[in-house]
Structures are given as structure tokens and as C-alpha cells.
Amino acid sequence: MGRSLRSLFAAFFIIALCSVIAGVFGPGLTGVKAATAGPEEDMKASIKQFTTVYDAVENNFADKVTSDKGIYKGAIPGMLRTLDPHSNFFDPKDFQSLRDEQSGHYYGVGMTVAPRNGKTIVVAPFGGSPAYKAGLRAGDAILEVNDKKTDNLSTTEIADLLKGPRGTHVQVTVAREGADKPLAFDIVRDEIPRYSVEEAFWLRPGVAFMKITAFNENTSQEMEEKLKKLGETNIKGLVLDLRQNPGGLLNEGVAVAGHYLRKGEVVVSHRGRNNPDKPYLSRGSTYGQNYPIVVLVDQFSASAAEIVTGALQDHDRGWVLGETTFGKGLVQTVYPLEDNAGLALTTAHYYTPSGRLIQRDYSNISFLDYYYGKRTDTKNLQDVKSTDSGRTVYGGGGITPDQKYEPPKLNKFQTELIRKFAFFNFSAKWFGARSETKLPKGWEPDAGVLNEFHEYLLKQNIAFIEADWTDNHTWIAQQLKREMYATGFSYEDSQKVAIETDPMVAKAIEALPQARALLDQSKKLIVERLSRDGRP
DSSP states (O other): OOHHHHHHHHHHHHHHHHHHHTOOOOSTTTTTTTSOHHHHHHHHHHHHHHHHHHHHHHHHSSSOOOHIIIIIIIIHHHHHHTTOSSOEEEOHHHHHHHHHHHHTEEEEOOEEEEEETTEEEEEEEOTTSHHHHHTOOTTOEEEEETTEEOTTOOHHHHHHHHOOOTTOEEEEEEEOTTOSSOEEEEEEOEEEEOOSEEEEEEEETTEEEEEEOOBOTTHHHHHHHHHHHHTGGGOSEEEEEOTTOOOBOHHHHHHHHHHTSOTTOEEEEEEETTEEEEEEEOOOOSSTTSSOEEEEEOTTOOTHHHHHHHHHHHTTOOEEEESOOOOOOEEEEEEEOGGGOEEEEEEEEEEOTTOOBOOOOOTTSOHHHHHHSOOOOOOEEEEEEEOTTOOEEEESSSOOOSEEOOOOOOOHHHHHHHHTTHHHHHHHHHHHTOSOOOOOTTOOOOHHHHHHHHHHHHHTTOOOOHHHHHHTHHHHHHHHHHHHHHHHTOHHHHHHHHHHTOHHHHHHHHTHHHHHHHHHHHHHHHHHHHHHTTOO
């Protein structure tokens, strides 16, 4: 094992062990000297024992053991998983990806790729990106990148080849439906912004929709810009979509929630064994308190998304619609390590303004079940709190919605079409047969396109009866429109179509009166409180 890796593991082990023994979570290796002689000796013995075991494995295991596999992928993650599900180690590559995600940009060609049938295909180029401008389309199968064949490369490896310094060229060769021979594209890499506020538009007059997909360094600024562009003074109701949002930076979550709260209100607080109770307060805004909000969440809304949801719910500022959220309320502090690696270590717990714990219990559950197992109602009946107006809320299991909503389940025919990527593949074939890919504004799939899709399904041997086709006619037209907008207009336009036809969004619009009632009650309580305090 190389000296640098030994020193990396030793440094990591010291940080982790000291955090367990003394609860010290400062930058660097502060806290090592604060430990007593006994723990220091135990630590040295543990490091020596690890080195002995690793040397034995390295020298005697049946196959060659690389330091990457043994340390980065094995020993360190294994040790962290004995602490909690969210402490994590990042090798240099993953740590750089984490930094890119938090910064909200990277350098490359700007498209989503995915594995399909043994090949890596373009799912969609981002609107205005180098890939979009060059003419790459959804459905293109990537054959070569800079003359390097992709047959034996994973999708991640191909994505890495597409990234590179701004202004550099990358040659991408693809196979396209309807093309007789492969097509080559010379693309100039550029900065690709990763917008965390993807959508903000009017669902109907006065009712705005905004989707936040993550919380990176630019999220609150993006939100402010989107609201300004819409004209926030014209908003009579807002649907705030936090579904599938895994969270991100705490300060950005505080800033987003704080836009809709009164100045000085608590957004969240965190407490750790050696960390004092630290509240994060709202900065307030000029117009953010003037309209009702319905917040959409699901079981994958986590961390900063739960902070925002919990704050708006506790202050009766938003009506929460959907499923109980993930329940990730552990604070991670990120430590840079040697060799450009990084450590995210849990240092505290998050609590909503009412004092309820966000974190779901993980003490008697496997790592796999914690992330992927079936969820149950995990609210802690011993952790009962109240919102500002006195509504009962529970802690210890994520954020429970005010109104439960589960997306309608797909029927057998719908499931089969989605499973076989029927809409995606048909769209690629449809556009592949045409030199012009642009669709006219307001395009809808007409009877001709629907009949073509019907015939396509028959040729693909997708089993269905005509009753299936008739019963699902509206749904099929919606899915076709969404998929074909990705090529005919842009990926962003296709996402807008998906939102406009989403039954949960329609349910959110129906729930705006409940959100309005909460807002009115909140304002009434504020007036009463000020009156009691003798303030005008």
C-alpha cells in the first residue's frame, strides 16, 4: 500500500475516531491533541491492526487488490456505515463531482445520456447547450468519442469523456434512427449551468408553478430571478414542487424558505453533542408573504427540501401535499482530505421551527432497507409539536403532509409502454425519418401521429387489445406530446408539458384555498400578537 494512501487512511481514521470519542468536528485534525493518552494508544493500535490486515489481504487474496478497491471502496465506507447512513467518503473523482454539483455548473457538451440495450444513448440535449446547437438528438446512440469506440465503456465513462475544459473540441460519432451511416459532430465544450430551479411559469392566470430540483450555491438567486421574471406581485397562488429533491446546501434551503417567511422567524435549528442549539433565521422579503403556497413533496424529498417544507408547515405558511418525506435530518460537515478526497461526517441533527426532529430512525434497519426499503408511517408519537396556529405535527420520520396524495398507479398497458421505452423510441424513429425536427408552436399529436404510433406498437410486438388503446387514448397523447417536445422544441419544453398534465399539480391547484386559509389565519395571529405586545 502506497505511503500516501496509508497517510490518507490514518488522517481519516483520526478524524473519525476523534469524532466518536470526543465529538470534535473542527476543520483539519483539531481535537487529536485533546484526546486522552488512553484513546490515543487505542487509536494507534487500531491503525496498526488495520495496516496488518490490509497487508495480509493485499499479499494473499486470490485476485490483485488495488488500493482504490481496498481503501476507497471498502474499508473507509464500511467504517462510516457503522456510524450512520449519511456519513460518506468521496474519492477524488466523486469529491470533484460533489463540488461541481454544489457550484451549479460543469464544463462539457450539455446533455443527458443513459444506457439502453447495451449502448449509451442521448436522452436529451439541454436547450441552448453545445450538444443542442450541434444537432444531437434524443435517441442518438454514441459510438465514438474522440475516435475512441464506446463498445466496452460504461455510461459514466462516456460521460467523463464528453466533459473537458471550456473551449476545447470533442468529436462525437452517433448512430441515428433513419440515417444510413454514422453521423459525426465536432462540438466545442462550454460551461454547462446546472439550474436547480428548472421551471417557473404560469399554470393559469395568477397561479404560478416553480420546481426546485436541488439546493446548490445558486438556488436562492435562481429562485429570486425566476420570481422577478414572472412578476411576483402578480402571483395569487404558488405551487412549489420539491418532489425528488435530495437536498443540498443548508444556507440555500434557509434562504429559499426565508423568502416566504417574516423576517426573524426560525427556519431550522441544529443540535449536536458538542454543538450548541443554533437557529437559522429568515431574512424576509418584500412580496413573499402575500400569496398562498402549496408545497409538493414525495418520499424522495430530503434534507434541505425537508427543511424548507418543515419551516413553511410549522409557520402555517404552506399547505403540504403528497407523501411523507424521506426523513434525512442529519447535518454533514465536509472535510477535504489528502489526494483531493473528501469526508462528509455527521455532526448534528436538524429540527424544524416547532422543535420536531426530521431524521428517520435508522437504529434497527439495514443500510439497504434504509435507502430502498418499503416505507411505513414512521412518525414518533412521543415527538408531538404544534404549528404557529396550533395544528398538530409529528417529528422523527420526515415531514408528514397536510394532505396525502399518492400518484395514480400505471395500469398494465401503460407500464408495458414505459418499460419498453415505446414513446422515446417512437419519437426517435419519427424524427429520424424527417430532415426537419422543429415542430410548430402549440403542436399536438393529431390522429395521423397517433395512428403511426399504433402501427409502431404492433410492429414492435407489444401486446394489447383495442380496448387498451381506447381507454388510454388521452394518456397516450399526453406522453407522446411530452416525449416529442424534447426533440421538436427542447428538453425544458418537454418538462413543462409533463407538469401541465401532472394530476398532482392539478390537485395542488385545487388545494390552494386551504393554503389561503392558513395564510389568513397566520396573518390574523400576527396581528393579535402585535396587539398584545402593545405595538401598532
